[in-house]
Amino acid sequence: MASNNNSCFIAAPGFCPDCGSILPLLGEKGSVVCYTCKREWNSEVFGNMEMTHTIFFNTKHTYASTKEVDDSDDDTEGPVVDRRCPQCLNDKMSYATLQLRSADEGQTVFYTCTKCKFKETENS
Secondary structure: OEOHHHOOOOOOOOEOOOOOOEOOOOOOOOEEEOOOOOOEEEHHHHOOOOOOOOOOOOOOOOOOOHHHHOOOOOOOOOOEEEOOOOOOOOOEEEEEEEOOOOOOOOOEEEEEEOOOOOEEEEEO
16 A cells, blocks of 8 residues: 555645545445555545535425515516417516527527416527
């Protein structure tokens, strides 16, 4: 098992000192083998790192609709544009965009009628 003193360069804890790849967690033997260069390291390669994980839970109001949370008269679901609703022929629709397809293709626009709440999508 190699020590950090025989490495080619100085690496941050948790990275292989020989090739710089991120190291997997310690194995049952108390050592770790680099996925890339296959060199075996002891636990000192992780330094004095302390691993912690925090779980945050949502409150019961996290997913409440905006109408329940906000008492304002404006119940649109985003910015409003001049677009005719195909269902009720209202001239105003709100919209939201998401990148659902690959990065080299356009985004998907989700329109919602401000009057009847009819929804439609458009791939731009």
